[in-house]
Amino acid sequence: MSDPEVLRYTAFSADPAGGNPAGVVLDATGLDDAAMLAIAAGIGYSETAFLTAPPAGLGGAPGRAFTTRYFSPLAEVPFCGHATVATAVALAERIGPGELLLATPAGTVPVEVAAGPDGALRATLTSVEPALEDVTGASVAEALTLLGWTPEDLDSRLPPRIAYAGARHLVLAAATRERLADLRYDFDGLAVFMRGLDLTTLQLVWRESADTFHVRDPFPVGGVVEDPATGAAAAAFGHYLRALGLVGSAASLTLRQGEDLGRPGVLGVELRPGETRVRVSGAGARIPGDG
Incomplete structure (x- = not known):
């Protein structure tokens, strides 16, 4: 298979030089755990998010629900907030702002993306049960x-x-x-x-x-x-x-x-x-x- 497209976004800042950078792979179809870990290690950010098709019965609007996994350079983590925000902004630039639904290893995480008065995209995630x-x-x-x-x-x-x-x-x-x-x-x-x-x-x-x-x-x-x-x-x-x-x-x-x-x-x-x-x-x- 061809190498997946790897995007780089920062989260919790509208300035690319601020916030926390994350890798985003919007189509990780066909990647196994070892491949995802290798990509995350190569990027070197604290986490990279990998998206695939949602599990059956997840719900959400068509084309706006995904399975999402997160890898640091050393291991998979169950959930990552900044990589979720980065992913949501990357998706909003491609499919438009609105509601998203992510099936993560920690549970289902709804995310809403909207453009602020200055045009900057802002994502709001709702955590799993704390x-x-x-x-x-x-x-x-x-x-x-x-x-x-x-x-x-x-x-x-x-x-x-x-x-x-x-x-x-x-x-x-x-x-x-x-x-x-x-x-x-x-x-x-x-x-x-x-x-x-x-x-x-x-x-x-x-x-x-x-x-x-x-x-x-x-x-x-x-x-x-x-x-x-x-x-x-x-x-x-x-x-x-x-x-x-x-x-x-x-x-x-x-x-x-x-x-x-x-x-x-x-x-x-x-x-x-x-x-x-x-x-x-x-x-x-x-x-x-x-x-």
């Missing part, structure tokens, strides 16, 4: 050691938890913006620790205000030092805040990520009364010169 679980003090202590943090570096108002909305993330809150900005960690050691807890990233956060947070996401299990913008973690964090009563049942949150990497991005997180799933939104743009 969850929150406690984490042991020993695990927190090990994570802090691997990060080079101390217990005093944590904000006690946002306690450590493992949050899930398609992938698992350990939430650790920094007491200061300076602590969050100074990220130097044991790459191999943290990867081993994370695999032991089946974590996709660490969601490191600093609360700027009641509804604005700065976040960073180490991703050594994917072969990447840091993810510039992490939609799955944003959804999980939205649930974390609501489940712990740190925000109301209705909330509109802003997460700023990538600034410390020189790739600033903005992730919108929306919580709605009576709904358990979390909406995450952001702009997207094609990266010039991607062929």
Whole structure:
């Protein structure tokens, strides 16, 4: 078979130089796991999305439903928010804005794409059913050691938890913006620790205000030092805040990520009364010169 077309889009920014870049293969028909992993490794982004025909009975409008899988350079991940946004924007440029339905390994994810007043396309995904679980003090202590943090570096108002909305993330809150900005960690050691807890990233956060947070996401299990913008973690964090009563049942949150990497991005997180799933939104743009 001929080589598939590989697109490159950024997510959570309308500027191709911002946000988190993702690979997108809109027709992965005939590719096996090894081929998809090799393509993702060759691209080198934190994730690449691969689309094929939807499973029987998925629903959705004809031509707007797909099976979607996500590969980092090292392994498949169950769900990736930024690659979902990138995929949705790529599809909208070809088949028009509107509703999409993605069958992912984590579950069914609806996505809606619309053009803003400035013409930039913006995608909003609705997460799978989220969850929150406690984490042991020993695990927190090990994570802090691997990060080079101390217990005093944590904000006690946002306690450590493992949050899930398609992938698992350990939430650790920094007491200061300076602590969050100074990220130097044991790459191999943290990867081993994370695999032991089946974590996709660490969601490191600093609360700027009641509804604005700065976040960073180490991703050594994917072969990447840091993810510039992490939609799955944003959804999980939205649930974390609501489940712990740190925000109301209705909330509109802003997460700023990538600034410390020189790739600033903005992730919108929306919580709605009576709904358990979390909406995450952001702009997207094609990266010039991607062929």
